[in-house]
Amino acid sequence: MGYKDAVDLYDDHSNCLAKDVPIQALSPLYNPYMGEVLDLFKRTAFVDLANLEKCMKLGRGGWETRIGRDEIQMPWYSRDLPIVERSEEIAKKMKEKMARYGDGKEELVRLILGGKFIVVKIPERMMKISASRDPALTWTMVALCQAVAETFNLDPETDPSGCNMLNAAVWGRYPQSPELPPGGPVFGFLKQSNTVDGLGCGFRGTTINHIVALTNKRTLDAVALTTILEQGAQWETGNALGWFERYHLLGAAYQGFNANNLVLDLVKENKEGTIGDVAISTVRRAVEDGIINVKRTFPSGYKHYATGDFPLWNAYGCAGALAAVIVNCGASRAGQSASSVLAYFGDQLIFETGGLPDPDAGRLQGAGQGFAFYTHSIYGGAGPGAYTLDHVVVRHTSGFLTPCISAAMCLDSGTQLFSPEMTSSAFFGLRDEIPLLEEPLKKVAGSAEEVGRKLAKAG
Secondary structure, three states, X not given: OOOOOEXXXXXXXXXXXXXXXXXXXXXXXXXHHHXXXXXXXXXXXXXXXXXXXXXXXXXXXXXXXXXXXXXXXXHHHOOOOOOOOOHHHHXXXXXXXXXXXXXXXXXXXXXXXXXXXXXXXXXXXXXXXXXXXXXXXXXXXXXXXXXXXXXXXXXXXXXXXXXXXXXXXXXXXXXXXXXXXXXXXXXEOOXXXXXXXXXXXXXXXXXXXXXXXXXXXXXXXXXXXXXXXXXXXXXXHOOOOHHXXXXXXXXXXXXXXXXXXXXXXXXXXXXXXXXXXXXXXXXXXXXXXXXXXXXXXXXXXXXXXXXXXXXXXXXXXXXXXXXXXXHHHHHHOOOOOHHHHHHHHHHHHHHHHOOOOOHHHHHHHHHHHHHHHHHHXXXXXXXXXXXXXXXXXXXXXXXXXXXXXXXXHHHOOOOOOOOHHHHOHHHHHHHHHOHHHOOHHHHHHHHHHHHHHHHHHHO
């Protein structure tokens, strides 16, 4: 703690949400709302009872891909169980198994959406002694299997085939296959830990389209929620510790939480412009704010700029990159071009400044170029929103690329095969049942303002 930087935070209508917020208040270590979101993501799981009922009825289990859920069907083991009809009994039995470990205050098991879904929040006591976030899945799946078996008298001694079918429908081929069935009856916000590659990348184990759905395709809210998850991961990996703390805090403030209305100002200024125009505006704003200055002017009039504050210049560059994506994808109402914008916006800034470092010291451009290849070629044009934050292509930035992709997919008008409606339809319904995720940008700002007041009193 102890940085002098303070910012004002703005919403997507240019309304000021919080004034003179110290950037430390935007750290997940100090911002209570950011901490609550991260806690929600790692402790929560969902049960799709209608999905489970269908799997049991058709004898489905053990599939390996989301689009291949019918690849294994064993009707001779099927069970026609009215699981949704008896959802209250199942939820009650699951709650009884978990409530004894709770604090009596939190609602650990909740039936929603007309009895078709169950929301499970793992007791904090369990998470404190856990080495990972996996209890969100393991506890939920074990409790679910026991509750369904008890409700429908599936006894291992008298009906081993029925119990095995239930196990296959919920757990898939695990542990023979390390991954739980994609699109299965039990899922969480985050991927299971053994499928996330890289130390401390757990909070990156969610799909961009899920975030878009959870924020109801509201652009700056999706950016804010993505930033919370990305910066949570950056702290967990140690990337934001010590030398690079201010670098991350400023980048998250300006790009992720629209500090000083920079992102929206750049968008408005270039509403009829190009990504090159956004780059020019970014440089102009940085000059006006004293972030960069002219070091040398060549005979041709070309200016070579310098900066005495690289972390702040980087924050302006990352905000500019987000604004460029919004301008470009907003004009076409298509998310596909986001990768191309990110692949070349850095060059635009370099040309305009005479060589100042581009956003995230080249990581944004490098990841953007790889992302352009993967979204346009090798996967046959896979949608940008279908990627997880920890994907091998997009994870190499300091958390400043995926907020731009989330924005692009919010602005997409349905051009994608892998649209949020296709890959993440459940999350559109679930978002209405999770008040914590409503207006994340506004809540981050309110929480940060509160932290700022406490710091002022302490100082």
